[in-house]
Amino acid sequence: MHLETPENKSALSEINGINQPDSISDAVAKQIQQFRRKQPSANELITRIIKGDKIALSRAITLIESTNIKHLEKANEVIQGCLPYANNSVRIGITGVPGVGKSTFIEAFGKHLTSLGKKVAVLAVDPSSSISHGSILGDKTRMEELVKDENAFIRPSASGDSLGGVARKTREAIILCEACGFDTIIIETVGVGQSETAVHSMVDFFLLLKIAGAGDELQGIKRGIMEMADTIVINKADGDNISKAKLAKTEFNRALHLFPAKKSGWIPKVTTCSAITKEGINDVWKIISDYFDLAKENQYFQNKRQEQNQFWMMETINEQLKTHFYNHPDIISLLEQNKKAVQNNEISPFAAAKILLENYYK
Incomplete structure (x- = not known):
């Protein structure tokens, strides 16, 4: 029998390696599991x-x-149970068309806030497919630095069939995040449809993200989104795009003068920044801080919160009635029958709806 010695030991033989250090203690892992x-x-x-x-x-x-x-x-x-511990934060809505760099901006902005000692929660709404009803939920991947921050929490949610892409329960999620100790809540919208309107009704400050050099300046003349914005930030103001961003800033400033004064007494600002180089991120936070100082001093901040609470009470009633209706045992079977009847033109949609509602209220 041939015995291996250190001198003639085969290169294919295994040797004991270095044990990897535990990234988490067994006790903590067991507790989590x-x-x-x-x-x-x-x-x-x-x-x-x-x-x-x-x-x-x-x-x-x-x-x-x-x-x-x-x-x-x-x-x-x-x-x-969490409500008594909520309402101790500022809520910031961020919107912009797809490709404007919302996720990159939010990561840079969030990291800046945590460096100031803030606790930041990001509620990102991902669009759901109208065909497969699926959603990628990739915001954590795109905010790889912020997601590792101990003072940050990122929660992507699918928009589902809710209005304009705002997750149906985002309002309640805000309360939970506030109770968990997060003092700055950022809500990112899908950036399409009517999501801006829904987000505006649940935040204290509304930030509109824009880019220059993409024909986007002309959108500044449109009233809807511009009237809601408390500030406009021209993102991607770096490299060869700096001069275009400055020009866009001038154009948007002119457009803002066309709109009536806000109830808060705040005059919307326009600024530029680069989420990549972090240039201008501090200026954005300075503008937001100035707004909150003004809104809290003239009581607009508190009055707006009260109006929003009333609005969301009515929205919750509508939502729960809808949920209860579609989950009612009698309605589930009757709904399928009426769907087929409507498809075959055996009954009008309005008559079918009347039948369903009458059965629901029996």
Whole structure:
């Protein structure tokens, strides 16, 4: 028998390598696994959220996003329990057309805020396909630095069939994030349709992101989105695009003079920045801070929050009525029958709707 010695040992033989250090302790890993396996009670979720537990926060948001009517009562209990700890933040809505660099801007802006000691929660709404109803939910991938920040929380949600692409439960998610200790809430819209209108009704400050040199300047004349914007930021103001960004800033400043004064007494500002080089990011935060100083001093901040609460009460009633209607046992079977009848022109859509509603209110 041939014995291997250090001198004649085969290069193919294995040797003991260096053990990789544990990235997480066994105790913590076991705790996380146990928490994920079981369904925590509403009180347990509330307690963990108030203590700043991001895992509990994520699970609670998943709960309120559920379309299962059985989850509604538990979700409402969690929201109610967190409400006394909410409303201690500033809420910033950020919108812009696809390709304007929203995710890159939010990462640079968020990192700047965390460097100032802020705790930032980003609620990013991803568009859902009208065909497959799927959503990529890739915002965490595009914000790879911010997602690793201990003082940041990023939650992508599918827009589903909600108005303009704003996730149906974004408003409730804001409350949970505030209760978890996040003092700056950023809501990113899909940037298409009527999402701007919905986001405007749930934030304190509305930021419109633009780019120069893409024919985008002409959009400054359109009233809808411009009237809602509290500031306009020309992104990608770097390299050869700096001069174009400055020109766009002048054009947008002229356009803003065409609109009536805001109830807040605030005069919308236009500025430029580069999310890549971080140039101008601090100026954006300075403008937002100036707005909050003014709005809180003249009581507009609090008055707007009160109006928004009333608006969302009515929206919640509408949403829950809709959810309850479509999950009603009698309606589920009757709906399919009437769908086929409408498709075959056996009954008008209006008559079918009347039949369904009459059966629902029996």
